[in-house]
Amino acid sequence: MHLLSISALSDDAIAALLARAREFAADREAGRGRLAGRTVFNCFYENSTRTAMSFAQAAARLGAQAITLSVEHSSVKKGETLADTARTLGAMGPDALVLRHRQNGAAEEVAALVDCPVINAGDGTNEHPTQALLDALTLTQHFGDLHGRKIAIIGDIRHSRVARSNAALLPRLGAEVRLAGPPSLIPEDVTALSIDEAIAGADAVMMLRVQRERMDEDLGDAPGEYLTHYGLTAERLALAAPDAVVLHPGPMNRGVEISDEVADLPARSLILRQVANGVATRMAVLEMLVAGL
Amino acid sequence: MHLLSISALSDDAIAALLARAREFAADREAGRGRLAGRTVFNCFYENSTRTAMSFAQAAARLGAQAITLSVEHSSVKKGETLADTARTLGAMGPDALVLRHRQNGAAEEVAALVDCPVINAGDGTNEHPTQALLDALTLTQHFGDLHGRKIAIIGDIRHSRVARSNAALLPRLGAEVRLAGPPSLIPEDVTALSIDEAIAGADAVMMLRVQRERMDEDLGDAPGEYLTHYGLTAERLALAAPDAVVLHPGPMNRGVEISDEVADLPARSLILRQVANGVATRMAVLEMLVAGL
Amino acid sequence: MHLLSISALSDDAIAALLARAREFAADREAGRGRLAGRTVFNCFYENSTRTAMSFAQAAARLGAQAITLSVEHSSVKKGETLADTARTLGAMGPDALVLRHRQNGAAEEVAALVDCPVINAGDGTNEHPTQALLDALTLTQHFGDLHGRKIAIIGDIRHSRVARSNAALLPRLGAEVRLAGPPSLIPEDVTALSIDEAIAGADAVMMLRVQRERMDEDLGDAPGEYLTHYGLTAERLALAAPDAVVLHPGPMNRGVEISDEVADLPARSLILRQVANGVATRMAVLEMLVAGL
Known part of the structure; x- marks a missing residue:
């Protein structure tokens, strides 16, 4: 069994993973020694120190x-x-293989060639399922049931595997997902909202990292321009629901997609909770795939 | 006690290592926790991700x-x-030190200076004893007794520590080793066969990686020329014994020393078995040197 | 609780750390499994293979x-x-965070932001407390009580966190510390001795590594000149007490701050003992901060 995409997960598997991750997040002793003697190959074809360390x-x-x-x-x-x-x-016999790769479908290709579980830690612009699961955990910890919750995902939707996996997962948990970003970074098959429309009344705003290294397009923006037009400022956040929360997969580009003021609002930011939940979620995934629970 | 070269191993030690490695290859639970709390310093002065990960x-x-x-x-x-x-x-107190170094004799030099066992993971063009042991394990798993088996080792014999260690080990197990390669890459003291002579009737063909980074000579070859003259193609493999097997220490240069067609012959290739046996063999070596068995 | 500087450690904490480190240095089985299941994030913003491996x-x-x-x-x-x-x-939940950073005060900044113990493994030109503790352990192992012992610390005092931490710690253990080095590398608030004055009658001579990468000044020295004027040669060591010992935090620049002859005097050099004690000292620090002993 692998974790390659959100769509390949059953509703039961999603519920089980979120429940177990919640336990790991709440109790530092949970799971201790559960996979003693096992090895996980953490294969990063793209540099991502934080995701590699989280796994x-x-x-x-x-x-x-x-x-x-x-x-x-x-x-x-x-x-x-x-x-x-x-x-x-695979022939070296790891108990699981975590793969990040710039090529869409890389994890699926590898999964067909090895005998161990493969976890997709991001493949090109396709999927990043553990990120969506940790975001879902973070939102459900905060809101309880997500039915009817409005989640705005803002930024480079075209290249974002985080957006893609979240757009696949959150509606299955009852949330309404709204996507918005610079027009050149919205795929043709996505209904485009303006940033302000997407944020209006939203319960949560998830800002995406501007990843210029992944873009063919030149945004042609002057310093500060992205923030003004597409970033999350305090003014823009004021359009959302009164207690709306802010998420970001990290690392943040302060002053680009998020203003310092918003990034440092402890009462509204769930960003560090996302990081903590990343570890808990990956524990749940590893346990399920390796120990078969 | 160290593992520096094949010649420094007694016949008894070789037999014990191969027997124990065979157990580790057959049973994923064997040896679990055997070296709990021990540390191995994995010191790679040359980049070799696969050998470092295997250890x-x-x-x-x-x-x-x-x-x-x-x-x-x-x-x-x-x-x-x-x-x-x-x-x-050495002063940091590791339980073993694995060393890969571009300089012949580096492991021997280090072994004289530290208090812990040293394992030579390749020193210049000299020796790579764990590679020869894993090759011997792979061949004995396949053939049983190696007496009278003809093993052709093909490629850059001059610079290959893999060839050198195998040429020292396999005859001690009863095999006949035949060496062949481009004339400029055969040492003066080796009886040169043509590639086709070496492969004719061979039970196993071990192709070496072309390592241009290790050569002073310019092979002066056009694309595809090495494969035609010195590589393992299906035509050339047909000269070997009917069920001859193919080995390669990896990573393969497809289209250079081995054709795609041969590389992808699952019924004949032992290449992935070599990788799996690499882990098992290094377990046996670590156990013997650290736990003293 | 953190380990950020020598001055923040009580005399009791210093005594407890040195006593426990001495046990770890003497007994390879001591502490085995004491922190099983715990994780230490080893964060090196400056390259330092040996310190990272020691931790x-x-x-x-x-x-x-x-x-x-x-x-x-x-x-x-x-x-x-x-x-x-x-x-x-910090949000990933390590049990301790070890930090090396080029910026003075970095560890203190980080300690205020995370929930786990932070260990300063060197911050700019400020402090390197585990180095001073391991040096103190090495000296007390050799001399017993340090009261009245004369310790000369020689080299780039201005940029050396090793010197700064030792100058804070050793006098608290009763030693007399003498600092000397090239005039341009002595801070204004330090009483400058000549090298020969500092070494005269010293019980121990601690040579600092010349770290040209940390200097704004150009020493303007010809090859061999530093050794002649400021390095530890056999002639200069003869000025010290008859059985004076030599320390160096490593890695040594042979022929620069220390001559080959002195570096290879086994009867006088405590340099490898420092390395071994580095592991023992860091075990004591980790145990105290993580297990709360």
């Missing part, structure tokens, strides 16, 4: 060891195909 | 922690001598 | 896992503030 911490809290492969600095770059690398890593 | 996985399956030093990205590069680094690492 | 080894010997963040090769470089990174790492 390593999740593995360690369960008693497993994460063995991290940073492909940026590895000999794997030297021309071996992803398929050959995957078969090789 | 880390071997350590982890025994319950030990591997602490990896990638010298490429480390402050160790800044002028400290190998001897000073070795004494320093 | 990792200390964590592992206690049964904890160190998860190392090498910021040099990480996405953390891409513009996130130290405060945001610190809050993020």
Whole structure:
């Protein structure tokens, strides 16, 4: 069994993962030693220190060891195909393989070639299912039931696997998802709202990181311009519901997609809770896939 | 006790290591927790993600922690001598030290300076004993007794520590080793066969990786030329014994020393079995050197 | 509770840490499993392989896992503030956070932002408290009581956090500390001795590493000149007490601040003992901060 996409998860699996993650988030002793002696290969073809550390911490809290492969600095770059690398890593017998890769479908390709569970930690612009699960956990911790809750996701929708996975998951939990961003960064098949329309009355606003490295388009923006037009400022947040909360998958570009003022509102920001829940969610995923629960 | 070269291993030690490695390969639970609380310093002065991960996985399956030093990205590069680094690492008290280094004799030099077992994970063009042991395990799993088996090792014999260690080990197990490769890459003291002579009737063909980074010579070959003259194609494999098997230490240069067609012959290729046996063999070595068995 | 500076440690805490470190140095089985299931985030914003490995080894010997963040090769470089990174790492729930950073006060800043103990593994030119503790352990192992012992610390006093932490710690244990170095590398508020005055009759000579990367000044020295004027040669060591010992925090620049002859005097050098005590000292610190002893 793998975790490749939100759509491949049953409603029961989602409920079980969120319930177990909630336990891990509440109790630092939960799960201790559960995966003792197991190993998780943490394979990052794109640099992402925070996600790699989150998986390593999740593995360690369960008693497993994460063995991290940073492909940026590895000999794997030297021309071996992803398929050959995957078969090789799989033959070493890890208990799970976590993969981040710039290519859409990479995790699915690898899953077909190895005997162990594969966890998609982000594949190109496609999916990032553990991020959506941790966001769902964060929102349900805060709101309880998500039925009827309005969640605005703002930014580069076109390239965001975070947006894609959340747009697949949150409606299944009853939430209304609204997507908005710069017109050039909205896919053709998405109904475009203006930023202000998306935020109006929203219960939660999830800002996406501006990832210029992933864009073919030049935004052509002057310094400060993105924030003015598409970023979350205090003025814009005032359009949302009175106690609306703010999420961000991190790392934040302060002064670009989020103003300092909003980033530092402790009463409204769930951003650090997301980070903590990231570890808890990945523990739940590793336990389910490796221990079979 | 160290593992520095094949020649320093007694026949009894070889037999014990192969027998124990076979158990580890067959049973994922074998050895679990055997080295709990122990640490292995995994010191790679040359980039080799797959060998470093293989040792880390071997350590982890025994319950030990591997602490990896990638010298490429480390402050160790800044002028400290190998001897000073070795004494320093040894003083930190690891239970074993795995060393890969571009310099012939590096592991032997380090072994004289530290109090813990040293495992040579490849020193220059000299030896790579765990690779030869895992190749021997792979061949004996497949053939049983190796007496009279003809093993062709093909490629850059001059620079290959894999060839050197295998040429030292396999004859001690009864096999006939035949070496062949481009004339400029055959040492003077080796009886040169043509590629086709070496493969004719062979029970196993072990292709070496073309490592242009290790060569002073320019092969001067056009694209595809190496494969035509010295690579393993289906035509050339047809010269071998009817059920001859194919080995490669990895990573493969597809279309250079091995054709796609041969690389993807599951019925004949033992290449992934070699990878799996690499972990099992390194477990046996670590257990013997650290736990004294 | 954190370990940010020597001055923040009580005399009782110093005595307890040194006593426990001495036990860890003497008995490889001491503390085994003491921090099982715990994780230590090993965050190095400056490259320091040896200190990072020392903390990792200390964590592992206690049964904890160190998860190392090498910021040099990480996405953390891409513009996130130290405060945001610190809050993020803290939210992942490590049991301790080890920080090396080029900025004075970095560890103190981080300690105010996270819920776990923070260990200063060197902040700019300010403090490196575990180095001073391991030096104190090394000296007390050798001399017993330090009262009245004369310790010369020689080199770039201005930029050396090692000197600063030792100058704060050793006098509290009764030692007389003498500081000397090139005039341009002595802070204005320090009473300058000549090198020879500082070494005359000293019981121990601690040489500092010349760290040209940390200097704004150009020393303007020809090859060999530093050694002649400010380095520890056999002639200069002869000015010290008859059985004076030599320390160095490593890695040594042979032929710069220390001559080969002196570096290789086993009867006088405590340099490798310092390395071994580094692991023992960091075990004591981790145990005290994480297990609350």
